[in-house]
Amino acid sequence: MMLVLGIESSCDETGVALVEAAGIAVPRLLSHALHSQIDMHQAYGGVVPELASRDHIRRVLPLATRVLADAGRRLPEVDVVAYTRGPGLAGALLVGAGVACALGAALGKPVLGVHHLEGHLLSPFLSADPPGFPFVALLVSGGHTQLMRVEGVGRYQLLGETIDDAAGEAFDKSAKLLGLGYPGGPALSRLAEQGDAQAFKLPRPLLHSGDLDFSFAGLKTAVLTQARKLGEGLPARKADLAASTEAAIVEVLLRKSLAALQETGLQRLVVAGGVGANRRLREQLDAACARLGVRVHYPELALCTDNGAMIAMAAAMRLAAGAQQASTDYAFDVKPRWPLHEIVAA
Template sequence: MKVLGIESSCDETGVALVETRAAGVPVLLAQALHTQIVMHQAYGGVVPELASRDHIRRVLPLAEQVLERAGVAKAELDVIAYTRGPGLAGALLVGSGVACALGAALGKPVLGVHHLEGHLLSPFLSADPPEFPFIALLVSGGHTQLMRVDGVGRYELLGETIDDAAGEAFDKSAKLLGLPYPGGPGLSRLAESGDPAAFKLPRPLLHSGDLDFSFAGLKTAVLTQAKKLGDELEARKADLAASTQAAIVDVLVKKSLAALDRSGLRRIVVAGGVGANRLLRSELNAACAKRGVRVHYPELDFCTDNGAMIAMAAAMRLQANVQAATAVYAFDVKPRWPLAEL
């Protein structure tokens, strides 16, 4: 079974094709991705209307590229999958509209996919896919969650952010330091030349006794420290970036270890854009190695939004008989859609 996946939830247009086999994890045949970073840099962040218009221009040419690379004709497709939510409403409507129109034109069923489930299952695209059950640290954009994953569609929320997510803490702190959009990766690069112990920044909810997160207070602390530095900020910017990153990573690692301890599981998956952070990977790998815990990540290309994770999630849901594709082409989108509602 061949599944075409379309991702258009925010500022990346992604299309990919996966194929299910008689046994094992579905195989990625081809993928293509266009990022809108350059377009949004002039505005210091994503402009929803511009994002939607750019998806309209990109999605069909990308689909053609994917099918050509895979050597697959449109008529050979079995299912068209798309991101139904969460995300920007206008951007989601582009991908869902194209997917349903394509399905109707070809007489193929369609399947709406949860964006966060795509991230959650993206490590199955790697050369070393995980096995169920596992703890998942989902750190994607505006989401930071810890989940117990017992199988496809079998998710238990253990803890989540009560305000800013880790990705937002990176991006907002970067903006306070005067770094250009996208701020998170820029802050991480700058931090490599700084001293992570230079400033004592808070670790919100680190000793709360639960598995929830909070990063809004950290952002405020970064702002306060930047104001204190005044004219010295430019000279100390790398140190402040390194201290900020260290605080975020410290909370993520310790909460993840607490989730492992409470569950008794010996496997953890890290997914989402922040999962590409080098310090997070290094610290979590070292902590888990001491405990004999396996850690799995998506390949770096699949940490940020992409069509492969949507195609994979759809294929795995179909393979596990969790959800059926449908030939009903009326569609809606869910800009706000908690993963726990699946």
């Protein structure tokens, strides 16, 4: 048995978790705890990096103490300390990396830096219905929108990605144009439930491009143009515009995902990342995949956002697959920009 303590601090959520791994079996989540900084950043309309870093410092050790207590384990029992090495906010990443390496050095246990997006990619393995390899993965997390072919842990082929704004950014920026609060994506989705998705004809960028790349910057501009046209009439039509915006984003994600399945010939789709919690996206993917006889897998809703469980899980799976070795060299660095396809099996 191997106990992995995972620490996530890439942006505005501090997450800590403990997983238990045994051989090649899927690791088991023992406990996890999460602190969101949403309330703190709301006053500024977005994440303030310095405030985020300072809050991670305050939260990470109390969360680790809680996780160990909830699991009925003691700190010396931990075999590996994993942390998010990147991508993310440099200062926030340094907090998690520093704490993880300090814990490892104090315990005499190895540490492992994990790719944040790989954590999201493997997070559905924490669900009650874990996927099997190979599969197509739709990663829709914050500033990232990518389609990957996944043959195994560390064996990733990039099929397509956004060339400008990601889907999450399109949600957040459109929400800001509509005067909605932070975080914008969930606020826009809630408002969209009250609106007519057919009310406004908004563009579906790159929908017929013939490749698997994405582009959402033009959609954001179209939302701005429409909001300006409405002028003083915007408040009365805000729900309709929100619904039309959500429908455009979801259609692009849906159609590109189905195209990736057709291109690869695979029969399994994994959807991971914060946008993967969107109700409309899940409903449409479920319906389309059911018609095609394709299995679709999601992380549990509570694990769609950034969390320590996905970091501990990814570390345990990489170690079990022999894709990486933990290290007792406690010098560390972070990688605020780190393409996922650079992570390959050893």
